[in-house]
Amino acid sequence: MSNDRHGISVGIERSGSKFYMTFVAVGKLTHEDYEYMVPMLESAIAGVEAPEINVLADISELDGWELRAAWDDLKLGIAHGKAFEKIAIVGEGRIQEWMAKMADWFTPYDAKFFESKKEAREWLND
Structure with a gap:
């Protein structure tokens, strides 16, 4: 069994129709990581007409994506x-x-x- 850490943690806050999402990616992301994260995002924005989402994405520990996870990321962006x-x-x-x-x-x-x-949060709040 491998001890390699990988995954996505997501935090979502809502203020009216405005969403703030924190996203931390660690290690090499897998398809299973996206199967966990995508339903959380879709549930948060379900029923909100024209959601406006600002994201703080921490990728400082990201090592990349498996090929299928890269495809999942592209599909998420398109959708x-x-x-x-x-x-x-x-x-x-x-x-x-x-x-x-x-x-x-x-x-x-x-x-x-x-x-x-700190600078990222300031830019998001401009």
Whole structure:
């Protein structure tokens, strides 16, 4: 049995039609990780017309995705991408910063990279 830590933890807060989601990704994400997280997100936004979601995504301990998990991530973006307004991505290093820039270029929401959670929260609250 492997002791490699991996997974997604999600926290969701709601204020009117505005959602704040914290997302922490650890290790190499799997399809099973997305099977856990996606229903939580969908349940939180069910019945809300035109939800507006801001996300604080901590990927500082992310090692990547399995291929099927990467597909799950793409499907999530296609299904719910318009519900997201801003995603503040907190991480370390050039590769994670580059991933954030790619997300900003190819998605309908604003995505920005930060090395500090404090700065990320300030940007989300602007």
